[in-house]
Amino acid sequence: NAGVTQTPKFQVLKTGQSMTLQCAQDMNHNSMYWYRQDPGMGLRLIYYSASEGTTDKGEVPNGYNVSRLNKREFSLRLESAAPSQTSVYFCASSVNRGGNEKLFFGSGTQLSVL
């Protein structure tokens, strides 16, 4: 039982390049989330998905796209990377339990855009 797995762990991009961050969970969770965290700052929600086939914008969606490929996988795509997107990206998942939900996080992807 791996929990939430993110790949890659590290990535360096040049401005304008594109890439996709992968996230998969093996806990049969309905909801999945993408956050970014800049150095010394708090977590900011990029996109989330309540269930397979649905996605919603969070606090900072500009410059990103997401795909909820199936119940297990939720990917985050940067179409044209910018230095302002240098950050650590965390994926998380949760199951609907009617109130006492818990959020489980992956170990993060450290992205640098030069």
Add this chain to the structure above:
Amino acid sequence: LAKTTQPISMDSYEGQEVNITCSHNNIATNDYITWYQQFPSQGPRFIIQGYKTKVTNEVASLFIPADRKSSTLSLPRVSLSDTAVYYCLVGFKAGTALIFGKGTTLSVSS
């Protein structure tokens, strides 16, 4: 998600008990109170959750008064490894936007 207020930072020494209080005046009847811990360069991890009175696990205790308008996370005998950011979240429902606040940065010194 209920609005919460917690101290921005706290300092402690090894071996002391640390209590972090979170205010949540507009907590709803069905809301649970959940605390997460985040170490540098790691994702937050769940540490404790409660609805009322007291909850204790191997990591911490959570005290919730009868009116549930606040809660206190208690860390017994902290060590240097407890240095982290602690987030209080109230009323999270899966499938909705979960916005984190700034949390409380706990610094433990020797």
